Amino acid sequence: QVQLVESGGGLVQAGGSLRLSCAASGSNFRANLMGWYRQAPGKQRELVATITDSGSTNYADALKGRGTISRDNRKDTVNLQMDSLRPDDTAVYYCTAIYFGRNYWGKGTLVTISS
DSSP: OOEEEEEOOEEEETTOOEEEEEEEESOSSOOSEEEEEEEOTTSOOEEEEEEETTOOEEEOTTTTTTEEEEEETTTTEEEEEEOSOOGGGOEEEEEEEEETTEEEEOOOEEEEEEO
């Protein structure tokens, strides 16, 4: 069973930076795609960024120019560097990974941006 464990959330002042990490375990194969979603209070879960096993990336418009997603295929980890953080970035950030068409989710890590 694939497990995803996020780390790196916390409280940051507006304008600051944060790096989220996610480690996958339980599979002998590389995830086809890894990424991050977020869910703010009272809102639906939304895409933040994804990266394929070949390194192709996709960013939500809200994060373009402020975030960088990367992954280590040897370790099956994915990272999200976020800069110039804003209060509306406050959310629970979820790691996701797709292995052979099956989608897995982490439990989430809370990111709070203070104004």
